[in-house]
Amino acid sequence: MTEDAHHTIGFLRSVAEREYDRVWTPDFIHRTPGVQGFVVFHRGGLVLVYGAVTQADPNRWTLRMACAAGADLANVSDATMWANIRNRLTDTGRYYCVVDEDQSACHVVFALDVWPPLLDEPEARLVRDVLQSALAVCVHNSTADFRELAAYLPARPLAPTEIDAWALFDWTRP
Numbered sequence: 001m002t003e004d005a006h007h008t009i010g011f012l013r014s015v016a017e018r019e020y021d022r023v024w025t026p027d028f029i030h031r032t033p034g035v036q037g038f039v040v041f042h043r044g045g046l047v048l049v050y051g052a053v054t055q056a057d058p059n060r061w062t063l064r065m066a067c068a069a070g071a072d073l074a075n076v077s078d079a080t081m082w083a084n085i086r087n088r089l090t091d092t093g094r095y096y097c098v099v100d101e102d103q104s105a106c107h108v109v110f111a112l113d114v115w116p117p118l119l120d121e122p123e124a125r126l127v128r129d130v131l132q133s134a135l136a137v138c139v140h141n142s143t144a145d146f147r148e149l150a151a152y153l154p155a156r157p158l159a160p161t162e163i164d165a166w167a168l169f170d171w172t173r174p
Contacts, residue, residue, distance in 0.1 A: 045142025070155025
């Protein structure tokens with residue numbers, strides 16, 4: 001990972017540790033080359049924040065924040081419709097359904113990509129504010145979206161476990 005990536009992930013983690021209930025680095029992050037990040041669990045919502053080196057250029061990286069509105073939804077078409085409606089209502093990030101290989105269930109995911117910021121630039125305060133706001137949006141969505149989706153369709157919330165954190169990473173890899 002680049003120095004910028006380390007600096008940015010470190011900044012976001014320090015914000016998360018001050019603001020939210022539980023923050024940790026899952027084991028798979030340590031074992032995945034070219035990835036650095038952490039997980040936030042707050043008020044029942046699980047958020048994954050990570051930077052990943054791009055395949056084409058090891059000096060470029062992507063910053064992604066992701067959460068799941070719900071997992072293990074049996075009605076794929078209604079879940080997709082819910083995600084499409086949410087996309088029309090949101091200005092930032094996007095919702096999508098990740099369908100299991102056997103087509104028996106899907107998982108509604110929200111992902112927010114942030115262009116790799118330069119925290120050392122003169123506008124660094126603005127960049128830090130944008131990053132902090134993006135994290136707050138994901139943490140809010142991790143709980144509010146589940147409540148809304150679960151009122152419409154049976155869904156499972158993600159738990160603060162290595163397995164659910166890995167699933168979220170697998171569903172959102174760039």
